[in-house]
Amino acid sequence: MIPLPEPMRQALAAAAAAAEAGEVPVGAVVMRGGETIAVSANAPRALHDPTAHAEMRVIRDAAARLGRERLEECDLWVTLEPCAMCAGAIAHARIGRLYYAAADPKGGAVEHGPRLFGQPTCHHRPEVYAGIGEAAAAALLRDFFAARR
Amino acid sequence: MIPLPEPMRQALAAAAAAAEAGEVPVGAVVMRGGETIAVSANAPRALHDPTAHAEMRVIRDAAARLGRERLEECDLWVTLEPCAMCAGAIAHARIGRLYYAAADPKGGAVEHGPRLFGQPTCHHRPEVYAGIGEAAAAALLRDFFAARR
Numbered sequence: 001m002i003p004l005p006e007p008m009r010q011a012l013a014a015a016a017a018a019a020e021a022g023e024v025p026v027g028a029v030v031m032r033g034g035e036t037i038a039v040s041a042n043a044p045r046a047l048h049d050p051t052a053h054a055e056m057r058v059i060r061d062a063a064a065r066l067g068r069e070r071l072e073e074c075d076l077w078v079t080l081e082p083c084a085m086c087a088g089a090i091a092h093a094r095i096g097r098l099y100y101a102a103a104d105p106k107g108g109a110v111e112h113g114p115r116l117f118g119q120p121t122c123h124h125r126p127e128v129y130a131g132i133g134e135a136a137a138a139a140l141l142r143d144f145f146a147a148r149r
Numbered sequence: 150m151i152p153l154p155e156p157m158r159q160a161l162a163a164a165a166a167a168a169e170a171g172e173v174p175v176g177a178v179v180m181r182g183g184e185t186i187a188v189s190a191n192a193p194r195a196l197h198d199p200t201a202h203a204e205m206r207v208i209r210d211a212a213a214r215l216g217r218e219r220l221e222e223c224d225l226w227v228t229l230e231p232c233a234m235c236a237g238a239i240a241h242a243r244i245g246r247l248y249y250a251a252a253d254p255k256g257g258a259v260e261h262g263p264r265l266f267g268q269p270t271c272h273h274r275p276e277v278y279a280g281i282g283e284a285a286a287a288a289l290l291r292d293f294f295a296a297r298r
Contacts (some may be wrong), residue, residue, distance in 0.1 A: 088234025
C-alpha cells in the first residue's frame with residue numbers, strides 16, 4: 001500500500017483530534033513548498049463560530065502567520081470536499097492547489113452542488129486533486145456519526 | 150424620500166468607515182429583533198485575512214457574543230450582495246432574513262453566479278430582501294474605486 005503524503009497524514013491527525021473533542025472530524029493543512037504553514041481542524045461548537053470549518057481556520061492562520069491577505073504559492077490539504085463557504089475562501093485566498101480526501105455529495109461544492117470553481121463568477125480556480133486519503137477520511141466521519149446515533 | 154431602516158444605515162456607516170481605512174466599502178449588521186448584536190466591515194487588508202468580509206466578521210462576532218454556533222432568530226443586513234463564501238456562512242449560521250443593498254453581478258452568489266440558496270445542497274435558505282439602500286451602497290463602492298484609478 002502506498003503511504004499517504006505527509007500533509008494529508010497531518011490533516012487526518014487533526015481530524016481525529018477534532019473527533020475526540022466532539023467536533024465533526026475534518027482537518028486541514030496549508031503548505032508552502034515542503035513547509036507546513038498551518039494545521040487546523042473543524043471547531044464550530046467549541047468556538048461558537050459557524051464559520052470555523054477546518055479550511056477557514058487554516059487559511060486564516062496561514063495568512064496571519066505570513067502577514068498577508070493572499071496565499072498564492074500555498075497549497076491546501078483537507079480531509080473532506082470543501083463546502084461553498086470554504087471553496088469561496090480558497091478562491092479568495094488564491095490557493096494554488098487543493099487536495100481533498102473524501103467527497104461530500106451532501107454539502108460539497110467542488111464536484112457537487114454549485115461546483116464553485118467552474119462558475120463564471122469565480123475569480124480564481126486552484127488545481128484540484130481529489131481522493132488522496134479518501135478511505136481514512138471517510139472512516140473517521142463514519143465512526144464519528146455512528147457513535148452519535 | 151423614505152428613510153432607510155436603521156440597520157441598513159448602520160451597515161452603510163460601517164462601509165463608509167472601511168473606505169476611509171482603504172478597504173473595499175462593505176458593511177454588515179446582525180440584528181435580533183430590534184437589538185443590534187454586531188456591526189462589522191470588510192477588512193481583509195488590515196487583518197491579513199482573505200476571509201474577513203463584512204458578513205463573515207459580523208456573523209463571527211454575533212455568534213461569539215451570543216455564545217453559540219447558530220444565529221437562528223437573527224437577521225443580517227449587508228450593503229452588497231454576498232459572495233459564495235459569505236452566502237455559505239449565512240446558511241451555516243441559519244440566519245433568518247438576509248437584507249442586502251447593492252447587487253454584485255461580478256462576485257455575488259445570491260442572485261448571480263451559483264445562486265447558492267437555490268442549490269439542492271444548500272441546507273438552509275434565509276428569506277432574502279434585496280435593494281434596500283442600493284443607491285447609497287453602490288455610490289460608496291463607485292467612489293472608492295474611482296478614487297483608486
